[in-house]
Each structure stands twice: as structure tokens, then as C-alpha cells.
Amino acid sequence: MDASDPQADFVQSKPAASLANEVEELQEQQRSLQALFVVALAALVVLCLGVDLYLFKQWRIAKTQLAEQGRVVSNIAAEFHQSREKNIRSFVNQLETFAKSNRDFLPILEKYRPALNQYFTSPPPLAVPAPVPLPKPPPK
Amino acid sequence: MRSILLGAFLAGALVVGAVGASWLATVHFFAIKELEKVTAHYVTLTTTVNAVQALANEAVDYSKRNAAIDPILQQYELKPKPGASVGPGQAAPKPAAR
Numbered sequence: 001m002d003a004s005d006p007q008a009d010f011v012q013s014k015p016a017a018s019l020a021n022e023v024e025e026l027q028e029q030q031r032s033l034q035a036l037f038v039v040a041l042a043a044l045v046v047l048c049l050g051v052d053l054y055l056f057k058q059w060r061i062a063k064t065q066l067a068e069q070g071r072v073v074s075n076i077a078a079e080f081h082q083s084r085e086k087n088i089r090s091f092v093n094q095l096e097t098f099a100k101s102n103r104d105f106l107p108i109l110e111k112y113r114p115a116l117n118q119y120f121t122s123p124p125p126l127a128v129p130a131p132v133p134l135p136k137p138p139p140k
Numbered sequence: 141m142r143s144i145l146l147g148a149f150l151a152g153a154l155v156v157g158a159v160g161a162s163w164l165a166t167v168h169f170f171a172i173k174e175l176e177k178v179t180a181h182y183v184t185l186t187t188t189v190n191a192v193q194a195l196a197n198e199a200v201d202y203s204k205r206n207a208a209i210d211p212i213l214q215q216y217e218l219k220p221k222p223g224a225s226v227g228p229g230q231a232a233p234k235p236a237a238r
Binding site for chain 1: 143144146147150151153154157158160161164165167168171172174175178179181182185187188189191192194195196198199202206208209212215216
């Protein structure tokens with residue numbers, strides 16, 4: 001042991017009884033810290049199991065909902081694509097043809113272009129720019 | 141010694157629980173994403189049907205001003221054909237719901 005070591009100096013300067021007391025006190029602190037660590041770890045495990053359980057239940061609910069909703073939506077989509085879509089396309093086409101000869105119907109039809117864009121065959125009509133007024137000559 | 145073993149066991153249980161939570165969070169995330177996709181598909185279909193219905197209603201309104209559109213509306217049973225009366229055994233044309 002090095003004589004210039006401060007720790008060694010400290011140990012040497014203490015009486016043996018006092019040193020034993022301090023060691024015992026440190027051991028006691030170490031034990032209580034270990035117990036605290038185990039308790040905290042146990043609490044974390046319980047919390048983790050709770051989160052697991054919650055996530056598992058949420059996942060099962062989502063899975064059930066997905067199966068139900070998926071079945072319903074696929075039935076609706078199949079019915080839509082089989083029967084309705086053809087009629088919608090034909091209806092919109094006829095209205096487009098009608099709007100070509102009846103220009104006052106065009107604004108009504110154009111209002112639905114964003115929602116029914118895939119059923120329109122003709123491109124949107126170009127907006128006619130407003131005539132630019134000529135600048136007035138300055139008063140003399 | 142017993143405390144160290146207990147600590148090790150708990151730490152192991154915590155790791156297993158954390159891995160399980162991560163896995164469950166991942167599968168839950170993908171299930172919700174799939175559900176959102178299905179819902180979006182349903183919303184698209186509903187929006188299309190509603191838009192067509194609204195367009196049909198406006199076309200019927202327009203036909204009060206311009207009867208030239210009537211043949212198209214009659215073809216899709218949005219307007220009764222002239223001379224056709226709704227008898228007791230005959231189905232009435234579907235009312236245009238708004």
C-alpha cells in the first residue's frame with residue numbers, strides 16, 4: 001500500500017472499531033439499494049406486462065374490426081364495380097355530350113368534376129380570360 | 141446471492157416483456173394502417189355515389205328549365221317517361237335523395 005495514497009491514510013487514521021462500523025453501514029446501504037433495485041425492477045416488469053396486455057387487446061380489436069370491415073367494404077366495392085360504375089360512366093358521358101350542346105348545363109357538370117374526375121372523358125374547358133380594359137388617356 | 145438471482149430473473153422478464161410490447165406495437169400499427177386503408181376505400185366509394193346522386197338531383201332540377209335533358213334522365217329512371225303512370229303494381233322511380 002502506498003504511503004502517499006489518501007485512501008490508505010484515511011483507513012490508517014481510523015480505529016478498527018470505527019472502520020468495522022462503517023463497513024457494516026456500507027453493507028447495509030448496499031443491501032437496501034439492492035432491495036430497492038429489485039422492487040423497482042419488479043414494478044417495471046408489472047408495468048411492462050400491463051402494456052403488453054393492453055396492446056394485445058387493442059391489436060385483437062383492430063384485427064376483428066379489420067376482418068369485418070374488410071369483408072363489408074370488399075362486398076360493396078365488388079357490387080359497385082360490377083353494376084354501378086358502368087352506369088355512372090355512361091350517365092356522366094351522356095351529360096357531357098348534352099353539355100356540349102347546352103352550355104348552360106356545363107357549370108352544373110363542372111361542379112362535380114373534382115369528385116367524379118375518373119368518369120369524365122373530356123378535359124375541363126379552358127376559362128375564357130376576361131377582356132383587358134384599355135387604359136384611359138390622361139385628362140388634358 | 142438470492143437477491144442477485146431475483147434481480148437477474150426480473151431483468152430477464154423485463155427484456156422479454158419489452159420485446160413483446162415492441163412486437164405487439166408493430167403488429168397493431170400495421171393493423172391500424174390496413175384498417176385506415178379499408179376506411180379510405182369505403183369513403184371514396186361513398187363520396188362517388190353521393191356525388192353522382194347530387195349530380196342526378198341537379199340534372200332533374202335543370203330539366204324543369206330545359207326539357208332537352210329528359211331523355212337522359214328517363215333512361216336512368218330519374219324521371220318518369222311521358223305517358224307512363226305509376227300504377228299500384230308498378231314500382232315508382234327512386235326518389236332522388238339529397
